[in-house]
Amino acid sequence: MLKIEKLSVKVEGKQIVSNVNLTLPKGKVYAVFGPNGSGKSTLLMAVAGVPTYKIISGKILFEGEDITWMNIDERARLGIALAFQTPPEIVGVKLRDMLKICAGKKPGEEFSREELELIEAFNLKDFLDRNVNLGFSGGERKRAEVLQLLLMKPKLMLLDEPDSGVDIESLKLIGEAIQNYISESGASALLVTHQGQILEHVKADMACVLLNGSIKCYGDPYQMLENIRKYGYESCAACTRRRGEEQI
Numbered sequence: 246m247l248k249i250e251k252l253s254v255k256v257e258g259k260q261i262v263s264n265v266n267l268t269l270p271k272g273k274v275y276a277v278f279g280p281n282g283s284g285k286s287t288l289l290m291a292v293a294g295v296p297t298y299k300i301i302s303g304k305i306l307f308e309g310e311d312i313t314w315m316n317i318d319e320r321a322r323l324g325i326a327l328a329f330q331t332p333p334e335i336v337g338v339k340l341r342d343m344l345k346i347c348a349g350k351k352p353g354e355e356f357s358r359e360e361l362e363l364i365e366a367f368n369l370k371d372f373l374d375r376n377v378n379l380g381f382s383g384g385e386r387k388r389a390e391v392l393q394l395l396l397m398k399p400k401l402m403l404l405d406e407p408d409s410g411v412d413i414e415s416l417k418l419i420g421e422a423i424q425n426y427i428s429e430s431g432a433s434a435l436l437v438t439h440q441g442q443i444l445e446h447v448k449a450d451m452a453c454v455l456l457n458g459s460i461k462c463y464g465d466p467y468q469m470l471e472n473i474r475k476y477g478y479e480s481c482a483a484c485t486r487r488r489g490e491e492q493i
């Protein structure tokens with residue numbers, strides 16, 4: 246489904262991600278752990294094709310096709326969708342219209358029953374006539390972001406810390422919706438999480454730790470999370486026991 250080979254990425258002339266290798270099979274969830282500033286968002290932006298994130302070397306393959314030099318729209322059409330860590334406020338655009346764009350509606354076309362049910366499940370029905378994210382709380386913002394992503398029906402979800410700055414109720418709601426979608430559709434997810442709370446609701450299959458832009462270690466997500474919680478990312482930096490992706 247997604248294969249990242251020896252990928253290095255720079256932002257504003259500075260190299261942030263170095264030599265990343267990662268293979269995500271169809272229907273699986275790959276958790277990417279790492280401290281703040283380790284390059285997790287940069288990695289996702291590069292996979293999504295956000296233009297300011299420049300690929301220096303390496304390859305990105307999606308369903309066997311080399312997408313390294315495709316632009317963001319072409320990647321979106323293939324079924325790759327990104328949920329931002331910090332979703333921006335969009336003044337002048339109502340949530341209703343944004344959601345319709347995401348769902349691929351024609352002008353004037355209404356939501357289907359299934360889509361309305363999803364909007365209700367996300368507790369966002371009363372937000373439809375508000376500007377996207379304007380004055381939304383942390384949890385509301387993340388709910389709106391993940392809802393937009395799910396309405397696109399992506400094959401590959403790039404989820405950037407869907408659990409950061411989110412209240413417990415929203416976390417559960419977001420996590421369960423992501424897990425349901427994966428189970429029903431067979432989509433895959435590259436799931437960035439700093440503290441791992443989302444993994445209580447979304448079942449991850451494999452994981453890696455990113456440190457200073459490089460993958461330090463691959464392993465079982467829940468075992469890794471336990472170690473990170475116990476010993477912190479500092480112990481990852483000090484660790485000399487390297488585990489390769491083939492050992493997962």
Ligand code: ADP
Pocket residue numbers: 256257261279280281282283284285286287288297
């Ligand atoms: P993480 O998501 O793991 O916290 P990021 O990928 O956001 O890490 O950032 C990694 C490093 O890249 C940080 O040092 C950050 O300051 C830098 N960086 C990210 N985006 C930009 C940008 N647009 N301009 C300059 N530096 C950036």
Ligand code: MG
Pocket residue numbers: 285286287330405
């Ligand atoms: Mg980040």
